[in-house]
Amino acid sequence: MKASTTLTVRLTPQLKRRLDRLAKATKRSKSFLTMNAIESFVELNEWQVQAIQDGIKSADAGHLIEHEQIEAWVSTWGTKHETEPPR
Numbered sequence: 001m002k003a004s005t006t007l008t009v010r011l012t013p014q015l016k017r018r019l020d021r022l023a024k025a026t027k028r029s030k031s032f033l034t035m036n037a038i039e040s041f042v043e044l045n046e047w048q049v050q051a052i053q054d055g056i057k058s059a060d061a062g063h064l065i066e067h068e069q070i071e072a073w074v075s076t077w078g079t080k081h082e083t084e085p086p087r
Helices: 013-026 030-060 067-074
Strands: none
Touching: 013 030
């Protein structure tokens, strides 16, 4: 088992009841479910923040794609002639 630490979280009464029901239905502890939810949230947001930072660095370095190229590419989505993204 991984080492852990304690964090106090305030929940609305409605969310607490929903968490209670989910814990009972899944036979998991509320702590387990909460830790998994927070871990998923943090991983997603870390990825998004990193992707945004990488995009800003790329744009600052001059690696940009013209709006018209993106527009042309997006217009092919869902068609038989869908194209690869511009580079």
